[in-house]
Amino acid sequence: MNLNLTLVGQMIAFIAFVAFCMKYVWPPILAAMHEREQKIADGLAAADKASHDLELAKEKAVERLKEAKEEAAGIVESANRRATQIVEEAKDAAVVEADRVKAAAQAEIEQETNRAREQLRGQVAALSLAGAEKVLGASIDAQAHADIVDKLAAEL
């Protein structure tokens, strides 16, 4: 319990340790801690920013998707319209073609009919002439009775 030189010794040791701590211990540890703090703060800020960016990107993507869908719908619609149009056009063309073919066929039929009728008329005239010759027993002067035969043939 005596106060003695130990007091002085302890004071000197105290000063020495405090000086050591002040020079070699405190600054590096605190600097490292502050640096880490800064790093963590930066990291958190970056994470926040990234999540914000992600949100934005998601919104953008949704928007783009919507746009694309609209565009696709537009394309499909116009394609449908075009298809209908093509079908209509084809139909019209077909109808026209059919009419043309029909008309040509009709004309041919008429032509054939007329020809057949002419032929028939000729043959009927000859036949009726022959028949009349037989009936009259005499030949009929073709020249003289031609107008009668023609009249007959025309009535057929």
Place this chain on the structure above:
Amino acid sequence: MAAAGETQTISSYIVHHLTNLTYGKLPGGFHRHDGSTVPEGGVWTMAHGGEEAAAMGFNAIHIDSMIWSIGLGIIFCWMFRSVAKKASAGTPSGMVNALEMVVGFVDNTVRDTFHGRNKLVAPLALTIFVWVFLMNLMDLIPVDLIPHTLMLLGVEYQKIVPSTDPNITMGMALGVFILMLYYSIKVKGFGFVKELTLNPFNHPLFIPVNLFMEVVGLLAKPFSLGLRLFGNMYAGEMIFILIAALFSAGVAWMVPAGLMQIGWAIFHILVITLQAFIFMVLTIVYLSMAHEDH
């Protein structure tokens, strides 16, 4: 325990435990324990017993206190220096983590209490906190383990808890006191003199009264700082010694004494931490007061 043989009583056991290993100068004409007389002019020697140590007066040094105190201070420096070298902004681990927690805790305490700008206060607080804690921690080592081992090796006295030596605690308190005076004068200049003389009664006639009151108040700071730590640790150590003495009271006392030992040690974990913390906080507060200009 009970190593000194049949002649040892409980009181001599306790006294033995409370005696420092002292090296000092015995005054001339002193009659030593072995009957010889110290020659004229005195002699530097190891003290044998409290009586010789007392006769040495101020010219003595407690070798055990100094060795343990400086040894623990070196352990503190080594531990924190190794962490300071390893510390980086990367992921901390193990020891770095634990000691950084201490540094962070001290830094926060200093920030809360000390508002001036001073690069000394925080490292000072860290040194005080950890060093005092380590010195107090020696209290938890069983009281006979190291002293008895050393006694078998021929070292007669040994007190392994430096903070139960008033020289150690007052040495630190005086160091703080010097810093208080230094910063008071540095920051306040002549204002420090005014503070001592014109407070609390601001009248020239009251200068002696003010001076007396302020000086007492000023001196009370280092004394309360040093003696509080000393008193707490001394009392704690004393109770450990008494519990240890109880073991010699017979086999029947072994179990209760063991339980008491455990109980007091657990309680003491709180005390040693708290005392280290109080010493640190008061140091910060005193230095903060020294920086405040009214």
